[in-house]
Amino acid sequence: MITNTKEQQSSQSIVADMMGKKYYEFESDIVVDSTSIRSICAASYNVNPLFWDESVAEAIVGACIAPPSSVSAWLRPHFWSPTVNDNARALKLHFDLKERFGVPEGVMVDNELTMFTPVRTGERLRTYQTLRSVSEEKQVKLGLGRFWVIDVVIENLAGERCAIDRYTGLGYRKIQNDE
Amino acid sequence: MIDILDSVIGKFKMTNEGILFTQITVGDSLPKLEIDITTTLVILGALASRDWQPQHHDKVFAEERNGTRDIFLNTNHNAAMIERYITDWTGVMGRLGKIRFSMLTPVFPGDKLRFSGEVVRSHDTQMDFGWVDIAIVMSVDGKPCSKGVVRVAVPGSKEANPWRIDAEFWNPDFLALKEAS
Secondary structure, three states, X not given: OOOOHHHHHHHXXXXXXXXXXXXXXXXXXOOOOHHHHXXXXXXXXXXXXXXXXXXXXXXXXXXXXXXXHHHHHHHOOOOOOOOOOHHHOOOHHHHHHHHHHOOOEEEEEEEEEEEOOOOEOOOXXXXXXXXXXXXXXXXXXXXXXXXXEEEEEEXXXXXXXXXXXXXXXXXXXXXXOOO | OHHHHHHXXXXXXXXXXXXXXXXXXXOOEOOOEEEEOOHHHHHHHHHHOOOOOHHHOOHHHHHHHHOOOOXXXXXXXXXXXXXXXXHHHHOOOOEEEEEEEEEOOOOOOOOEEEEEEEEEEEEEOOOOEEEEEEEXXXXXXXXXXXXXXXXXXXXXXXXXXXXXXXXXXXXXXXXXXXXXX
């Protein structure tokens, strides 16, 4: 646990510096496509014809759409690309927080996704991240660390809000056996 | 619209033709579901959602860096599984508004993942659809590995279509998600 007042002040200043700002605004170059949609559905054996039959999607939604829970996938870059957009790294703010707090390990422990306008095939999305909160340092099963809450706001290029993807991450340091 | 659904229900092996808000009562249980998790499935889910983190496709990395016995399902894959579970029950007219879940323990290849769900709240919008909160539990060998709550819009009549609700009336945030008891 933190017992040093200087360290406490340092942690508080990190949080104060980062809260409420927009980070990593970027426009994805990934185009929502039916092949990728069907891979996502195949991974959960999802038979919903909205994602497999264009006539059903057109009749019910008015467009071919992606599964609403997949919205953040359309913001992630390819594994490799000849161009570089460092802002495209998934949940980059999470990795920044690990670095700012000096913790080598990190996992996501909670996720709340709120869905608005459906994501349609042929569209591209844009996004930004914001930090909502950071906990005090805590002893947890995995080690010593902090929980933080990050909002990923996702919009289509027409400016319609598609989703807010809220993640609770844990950044931590493993406890060594000899400690 | 109904004609189209009739024509695809057999083709897509849907488990039901859909449920209406008026048929739902708090305390209702969703049909149980089991999925056998394989290495291929874990990797497919991760790569399909463009999650290149090695713990979802590289067993050695998962063992050495994460201290787990194998690769494990990523967050998006968990969410996709939950979406599938809910819309198996609602049918195609069910439109998700919110999903919140916590991953308690990793899900590995070789696990048999079991889903259960219970309606914990229903709210009639008076606009020919209702919001339904469902507490879901995903478990392996009787131990919960993920728990959460899903809010889904369900049609109030056979003519209703939650997918066509104007954005100004689509408000999944109208109330905090109901917690499971």
